[in-house]
Amino acid sequence: MKVPKRIQPLVDIGLVDEVICQLMSGKEATVYIVRCGDETRCAKVYKDSAQRSFKKAVQYQEGRKDRNSRRARAMGKGTRFGRQQQEERWQSAEVNALYKVADAGVRVPTAYGCIDGVLLMELVTDDTGDAAPRLNDVTMSPEQALEDHATMMNYVVRMLCAGLVHGDLSEFNVLVDAYGPVIIDMPQAVDAAANNNAQAMFTRDVDNMTTYYGQYAPELLSTRYAQEIWALFEQGELDPEVTLTGHFDDPDDAADVGSVLLEIKAALQEEEDRRERMSESEPY
Template sequence: MKIPKRIQPLVDDGLVDEVKSQLMSGKEASVYVVRCGETIRCAKVYKEASQRSFKQAVAYREGRKVRNSRRARAMEKGSGFGREQQEKVWQNAEVDALYKLADAGVRVPEPFGCFDGVLLMELVTDDEGYVAPRLNDVMMSEEQAVEDHHVMMQYVLKMLCVGIIHGDLSEFNVLVDDYGPVIIDLPQAVDAAANNNAERMLARDINNIRDYYAQFAPELSATQYAKEMWALYVKGELTPETQLTGEFNQVDTEADIAAILKEIDDARAEELSRRERLKEAKEGIDETKFNWADAE
């Protein structure tokens, strides 16, 4: 096929030998199957900011930092240079996350580098060499659903332990090869410690995956992994070895109505007393003025 303009520099530099086909085109990027020497890989071409349809990007960028102070100031001001740097940070977020998650034991495509907005990475295939299907295209038994759901919860746990939340995890961002689930699409990865939306995004990720697998194993619908995981995380008790149960008991303290009413009555009495003191003080001032007038 014709070589896309953004991939041409990689061909010129010998990083890519042939573009075989387009695999998909999404809201953030287009993905192509390419040949690099004797190896088949994929090239993810990130779309320019003006062409992306990804919504609420600001919520995902919150907490992302750059070490260079000049770049940071430019990004805050929104200058042309700043927008260019913001794009690089956005694109590199996926590369950084892929390396970090692979080291943490999470199955993700192996990255081979990002070159001017083009990410070269492993093409996930089955044993016959065909591109692995997305989770949403896979049918499975109840037993398989329970097993794969457990694997995914372990991956999310390991991600959180290294401070990363996918942010857009669903059955459309998971591939399934002969060895199980593989998590993909991480340019919107969220910093769990620095992003105010972290808890909400973690819950959405986990519940999306739960709801999909629950189609095949209805008992999964009752699990509470999101609440359990976040509670352990904020207490500093979450580790890669944590044995999750999927259960979460919310500790609710029963309201003491009598005590609340007493506090209200005490506050009302205090306010009435304050007003009475002010009234008496004012009357005292007025009386003093009257006496001075009589004296004159």
């Protein structure tokens, strides 16, 4: 196919040899399958902020500090330079998150770098070499659902131990290959300690996964993994090898109204996001 304008610079410098086809177009980017030498990879082309429909980006960017005072001031004032810097930081956030969680033992596509708003990364494939399906397009046995859910809980624990919350984790942002689930789409990943919305986002991420796998293994629907994991995190007792039970008893003291409101807000936002996802093209 014709080389998209945004990928042409990567062709010019020899990082991409051929654009094979478009894989998807979603709310934040368009993904193409490309040939790089003897390997087939993905090129994720981020959309400009004016085109990007990702909602409430400010919530996700909270806690992302910039050590360059000039850039920080420009972003705060919303100048043209500041908006450009904000875009570059948004784009680089995903590749940085992919490197970080991969080092923590989470299965994500291998990132090869982000150049001029184009992220080159591994193409996750199925047994036949085609692009792996999303979790949303996969059916499974109760036993497989329990196994894969346990894997996903381990992944969210490992991400949290690395200081990150995915922030938009759902059946639409997980691929499934022969070895199990692979987490994708992380430009909105947040700092678990610095972002005031981190707990609500984490709860939503975990509940999304539990609800999805729970349609195949209904016993998961009564579990409280989000509360259990976050409590261990706050107590400094969370580690990648922790044994989870899915059980959590609320403290005996008065209910935390603030936390309840956060969960309600997160549930409403998730329903809105879910409707938006269903109206879009298949995201990668």
